[in-house]
Amino acid sequence: xxxxxxxxxxxxxxxxLGTVGYIHMSDKSRSEKLMVEATTPDLAMRNMFYQKxxxxxxxxxxxxxxxxxxxxVKQLMEYDIRSGTKYFSLEPTLNALKKGEKVPEADLAKxxxxxxxxxxxxxxxxxxxxSASLDEAERAQIVDWVKSQRSRYYQSSSVADSKxxxxxxLVDINHEKVELGNILYHDTRLSSDNTVSCATCxxxxxxxxxxxxxxxxxxxxxxxxxxxxxxxxVFNAEQFWDGRAADLQKQAGGPPLNPVxxxxxxxxxxxxxxxxxxxxxERFNKVYPEGYTGDTITDxxxxxEKTLITPNSPFDKYMKxxxxxxxxxxxxxxxxxxxxxxxxxxxxxxIGGQSxxxxxxxxxxxxxxxRDITPDDRGRYNVTKDPRDMHRxxxxxxxxxxxxxxxxxxxxxxDLNQAVTMMLKYQVGKTLPDQDVKDIVxxxxxxxxxxxxxxxxxxx
Numbered sequence: 463x464x465x466x467x468x469x470x471x472x473x474x475x476x477x478x479l480g481t482v483g484y485i486h487m488s489d490k491s492r493s494e495k496l497m498v499e500a501t502t503p504d505l506a507m508r509n510m511f512y513q514k515x516x517x518x519x520x521x522x523x524x525x526x527x528x529x530x531x532x533x534x535v536k537q538l539m540e541y542d543i544r545s546g547t548k549y550f551s552l553e554p555t556l557n558a559l560k561k562g563e564k565v566p567e568a569d570l571a572k573x574x575x576x577x578x579x580x581x582x583x584x585x586x587x588x589x590x591x592x593s594a595s596l597d598e599a600e601r602a603q604i605v606d607w608v609k610s611q612r613s614r615y616y617q618s619s620s621v622a623d624s625k626x627x628x629x630x631x632l633v634d635i636n637h638e639k640v641e642l643g644n645i646l647y648h649d650t651r652l653s654s655d656n657t658v659s660c661a662t663c664x665x666x667x668x669x670x671x672x673x674x675x676x677x678x679x680x681x682x683x684x685x686x687x688x689x690x691x692x693x694x695x696v697f698n699a700e701q702f703w704d705g706r707a708a709d710l711q712k713q714a715g716g717p718p719l720n721p722v723x724x725x726x727x728x729x730x731x732x733x734x735x736x737x738x739x740x741x742x743x744e745r746f747n748k749v750y751p752e753g754y755t756g757d758t759i760t761d762x763x764x765x766x767e768k769t770l771i772t773p774n775s776p777f778d779k780y781m782k783x784x785x786x787x788x789x790x791x792x793x794x795x796x797x798x799x800x801x802x803x804x805x806x807x808x809x810x811x812x813i814g815g816q817s818x819x820x821x822x823x824x825x826x827x828x829x830x831x832x833r834d835i836t837p838d839d840r841g842r843y844n845v846t847k848d849p850r851d852m853h854r855x856x857x858x859x860x861x862x863x864x865x866x867x868x869x870x871x872x873x874x875x876x877d878l879n880q881a882v883t884m885m886l887k888y889q890v891g892k893t894l895p896d897q898d899v900k901d902i903v904x905x906x907x908x909x910x911x912x913x914x915x916x917x918x919x920x921x922x
Contacts, residue, residue: 643766
């Protein structure tokens with residue numbers, strides 16, 4: 463009996479080694495076709511991603527080898543691909559490296575976290591794909607490359623390598639445009655019934671939010687999602703929860719023509735009203751010789767919104783070298799923030815706003831919510847129509863977060879304690895002691911900065 467078992471075991475080992483050896487040679491041949499001459503560190507990193515087969519599970523267009531259709535292997539690969547694309551898409555990184563452009567800031571953070579902590583590659587995957595294994599030298603090479611990208615494109619000169627960066631004190635602006643944009647931001651004539659302005663839903667004396675679950679437009683209509691703050695929005699990669707606006711100007715053009723928000727039927731309707739204001743029109747034409755258009759109006763508003771930054775928070779001061787700027791509790795919260803990988807998605811100057819992440823990585827958020835799914839709950843999918851983007855939302859910036867509740871796109875969290883607890887459950891898969899949650903909240907409170915010293919048109 464022992465001989466039989468030994469023989470079966472030997473056959474199993476031989477079968478495993480033969481299968482894995484074949485997979486290794488197939489992976490090697492395939493990656494060699496995808497690799498290019500490594501004339502730069504970025505191209506060398508691109509080659510490594512293909513060599514390790516990262517694109518198998520973290521892109522949508524990888525050409526899978528024929529062995530992935532073998533029963534058993536097929537199911538494993540399908541599971542790995544579903545899981546991989548759920549957490550992270552490598553496509554923007556590969557595309558950026560191919561073009562010699564900067565890699566998205568949040569992608570760098572996710573790659574660094576996965577590699578530095580040993581989360582990737584999965585041991586189960588490397589058991590079948592030997593070439594995917596990473597030794598310590600290779601891990602160090604990837605982490606060093608991430609840091610070089612961050613230093614080259616994102617890092618403040620006053621701050622050592624960090625996923626989080628302080629806000630600048632100023633941004634470049636055209637002051638004449640800012641003055642016009644300030645007026646138009648507070649001008650109710652952008653709405654069909656002259657009752658709603660940008661400041662109605664984003665009041666500047668209330669951290670740029672109205673504090674409601676969803677904002678109220680013309681004739682008392684309610685929007686579908688919680689209004690994000692306008693402060694520091696200039697530092698977001700894109701605008702709106704679903705990223706449908708590429709920049710502040712595109713965002714400013716949305717609400718005036720939205721039938722629920724301002725409900726104007728056209729820019730011509732708005733321009734006709736503004737043109738009756740001879741003083742404003744004269745000032746506007748001096749700055750914009752082409753006069754009122756949808757583009758010039760939104761350009762002015764966007765230029766004004768660029769001034770809405772809130773630097774010099776206690777955290778900013780700490781990052782710039784003032785080690786007394788944070789309390790001991792806030793420092794513990796900052797440590798917990800990093801230990802629980804919150805800085806994987808909340809990165810950069812706005813500490814967020816750089817990526818789209820699945821709402822419910824570790825638990826089914828929408829099933830637990832016990833509320834009907836609405837079209838707005840589809841998130842990024844509404845823009846891309848890519849099934850992988852269903853329920854993905856732009857990770858919000860955390861600046862002034864202590865004053866911008868309620869939280870999440872659906873306003874499901876009433877306060878920061880609840881928001882942190884929910885994020886730990888649904889995005890991290892953890893439950894922390896109450897004191898740890900309070901410490902993280904204390905850190906978040908340290909992100910409240912100084913309101914800009916601008917002359918505001920009275921909102922009434």
